Amino acid sequence: MGQPQQRAIQLTTTTSTRLRFYGINLGVPVFLALLVFVTFDLTNIDRQLSDMLFDSAAGVFPIGQIHLFETITHKWARIIPNLTGELAIIGAIMSFVWPLLERRRNSGLTQLAIRARLERPLQFARRHRLDFFFVTVAFSVSTGMIHYLKSHTSVYCPVETTLYGGTQAHVEWFRNFNLLHEAGAGRCWPGGHASSAFSLLALYFVARRYCWQHSNVLLAGILLLGMIYGTTRVLQGWHYMSHTFWAGIVVWLSSLLVALCFYGRAKLQRPVRKGSLSYGNDQPLVRPLKSSATLTRSAG
Missing domain, CATH: 1.20.5 (Single alpha-helices involved in coiled-coils or other helix-helix interfaces)
Known part of the structure; x- marks a missing residue:
């Protein structure tokens, strides 16, 4: 040939x-x-589903009146995405610490870090600096897109509309969309609570970068979590079902764009590798580290 x-x-x-x-x-x-x-925006399916959950006689969504349900599914549930974002920021900052300590091996601060056995987490942060920054940026971009769409469509939540005892008119997002300016005070579309769970999709792209064999399981778990987060708000009357679907789509596209900028298509498309995570060049994700004693001798 x-x-x-x-x-x-x-x-x-x-x-x-x-x-x-x-x-x-x-x-x-x-x-x-x-x-x-x-299926949803051009039909009445959203409202029909919410009608089934609404007690017209009492004028409320019964599940929305259960304070324990609100606490567990809305307040406590935020811990997972919030903690993930915070750890990513901390990891990105800490990724610069070990290189600075290595330059001053004889310093008391370096010796203290070695004795405290901090070299492993600090070296881990250094090796995965790009990943920590990716997760941080992906969270920021997806959150920014959700907030942009919320403010530029001004859709009110079901319980805020006259359909379910509120005072605001029900308006479809595409009829109220304003590209350059805020459309009003409504902040319900897409679903914000669901998007917080879907923001964990950034972790899926990290897993794909390292060809993790369970990356699809991780993807399914995150999508399921996002659907659960969104559905709980539907049950309470604070969202329509389509708001959850839109949140997932927006966050996915935002995270994909950031992943392409950070990693490139080729790395994201490599086939999964059985066994431990890898960089794709036969180097293990968790590389052997020098022991504290070795580092101490080197510092001396």
């Missing part, structure tokens, strides 16, 4: 691989967005 033919085959393979990646990761979410729009 001649060199021109080999190049042609390689180009065809690369193009096919690229199309497959974007078809799955971009094409499927866009298709789902169109499906949600046609």
Whole structure:
């Protein structure tokens, strides 16, 4: 086989691989967005579902009156995404500590860190600096997109509308969308609580970077968590069901964009590897570290 033919085959393979990646990761979410729009936004299904949960005689959503349910599913549930974001920020900051300590091996601070056995977590933070920054930026971008859409559509929550005893008019998001300016005081679309769980999708892209064999299980778990978060708010009358679907789609697309900027398509598309996580170049994710005694001798 001649060199021109080999190049042609390689180009065809690369193009096919690229199309497959974007078809799955971009094409499927866009298709789902169109499906949600046609199925929910252009019909009354959202309101029909909420009508089933609303007690018209009492004028309330019964589950929304259970304070323990609110505490567990709304307040306590925030701990998971909030803690993940905070750990990512801390990890990004700590990733700069060990390189500074290594430059001053004889300093008392370095020796203190070694004796306290902090070298392993600090070296871990250094090795995964890019990942910590990615998660931080992905959280920020997805949260920013959700807040932008909330303020530029001004959709009120079901319990705030006249349909369910409120004072505000029910308006579809696409009829109220304003690209450059805030559309009003409503802040209900897409679902914010669901998006906080979906923001964990950033962890899936980290897992894909390292070709983790259980990355799809992680993806399924995060999507399930997002659906649970969103559904609990639907039961309380604070969201329509479609708000959860839209939150997942927006967060996925935002996280995908950030992942492509940080890692590139090629690294995200590598096949999963059985066994431990790896960098894709046969180097283990958790590399052997020098012992404290070795570092102490080196420092001396």
